[in-house]
Amino acid sequence: MRKDEKRFLFILIAIVAILVTISMISVFFLFLESIYVMRFLLIVFLFALSILIITIIWIIFMLYRISSNKEISSKKYKFLRRILGVVYPFLILISKLFKVDIDSIRRVYGKINNILIKTKNIRVSNEEILVLLPHCLQDSKCEHKITNEIRNCKMCGKCDIKDIVNLSNKYNVDVAVATGGTLAREWIKKKKPKAIIAVACERDLASGINDVKVIPVIGIFNERPNGPCFNTKVDVKKIEEAIKYLLKEE
Ligand code: SF4
Numbered sequence: 001m002r003k004d005e006k007r008f009l010f011i012l013i014a015i016v017a018i019l020v021t022i023s024m025i026s027v028f029f030l031f032l033e034s035i036y037v038m039r040f041l042l043i044v045f046l047f048a049l050s051i052l053i054i055t056i057i058w059i060i061f062m063l064y065r066i067s068s069n070k071e072i073s074s075k076k077y078k079f080l081r082r083i084l085g086v087v088y089p090f091l092i093l094i095s096k097l098f099k100v101d102i103d104s105i106r107r108v109y110g111k112i113n114n115i116l117i118k119t120k121n122i123r124v125s126n127e128e129i130l131v132l133l134p135h136c137l138q139d140s141k142c143e144h145k146i147t148n149e150i151r152n153c154k155m156c157g158k159c160d161i162k163d164i165v166n167l168s169n170k171y172n173v174d175v176a177v178a179t180g181g182t183l184a185r186e187w188i189k190k191k192k193p194k195a196i197i198a199v200a201c202e203r204d205l206a207s208g209i210n211d212v213k214v215i216p217v218i219g220i221f222n223e224r225p226n227g228p229c230f231n232t233k234v235d236v237k238k239i240e241e242a243i244k245y246l247l248k249e250e
Contacts, residue, residue, distance in 0.1 A: 007101065008108035009060070011094050015087075016056050018094070023049045055083060066115050077120055084112065085210045106202035110219040113209050117216045122195055123248045130193035131168070131175040131239060132184055132208075134200050134222060136232045137161060138177070147183070150175045163236040171243050184208065188215070197242045199234050218242045 023046055030042045062080055065072060072080070088109065095102045135147060139159040144152045146161060155162045168175045174191055178184035181204065188196070196217045198208055205219040220242065223233040243249075 004104040004108050007095075007104050008091075011091050011098070011100060011105060012056060012060055014094050014098060015090055016053055019049055019053045019056070023053070056087065059083060059087065063112065066112070066119065072119055074120065077116055081113075081116060082213070084109070085213065088206065088210055103202040106206040107221065109206050110202065110209065110221065114218055117218055118245070120216065122216055122246060124194045124246050126172045126243075126247060127174070128194035129171075129173045129243060129246055130187065130191045130196050131164070131173060131243075132187060132196055132198045132200075133161075133164065133175065133177045133234075134204065134229075134232065135177055135179045136229045137164075137199065137222065137234060140231050147177045147179060150177055159231070160234050160236055164234075164239065167236060167240055167243065171240075171247065173243055181208065181211070185211070188212065195246050197239055197246070199239065201228065201232075218246070 026042050026046050026049070030039060030046070059080065062072060062076065091105055091109070092102060094100075095105045133150075137159060138146055138161055142156075142158065144154055146152050150161065150165055150168065153161045153165050155165065164175055167173075174193070176184075176187040176191065178187055184198075193215060196212065196215055197220065198205060198217050199220045199222050200208060201222055201224065205221060209217050209219055220234060220238045223235070224230075225233060
């Protein structure tokens, strides 16, 4: 298990431990307090907590199954995706509390999302795929406006946009560049894709995956050798692999 994955598991277990502690404190009050309303509220609270604890333990078990390359049913896949979306804000909160590197949690979250999508055996046609890119992939000195139309790129090769345009031509898939979450959402509304390949930093990708619940999103993290949001890079091979996977050309 890698460092990022260990941290992720640690945060999940920490959430369970915190919830168990809260439950035990509640049980203590339950026996201490004789007022009926208070007891009733505590019972409801304890019931909700127990469900939450069982759910998180189930998530850990499912993640273990997935990491051992075991198949999960479509129903479990949908439930797991939904429940992870609910648990995600808690993961971030507890990571902050324990001062765990949040990006490593987001990276594992993105990886789990990709693995989950691959268990679903999706197959779409090239017109149904949308590749969403962050604007920071473009060379900062480039004067060509690619946010409306990526084909405005003059293919000089100073940034990865050139190779992505070539990919788009090769597989005939749509590529859109977004300067932020709002524009990304607009592209999705406009293009109505059945599958998305999104390139972004850990934070944007994790929140994007959570935003777009109904469409499968394969996430690819960008590389930031020049610092955040500036002349970033991406492994174009990973985008091609994702396209081939969705087209079932692997
Ligand atoms: S490859 Fe395209 S987007 Fe990148 S710097 Fe050259 S012209 Fe601009």
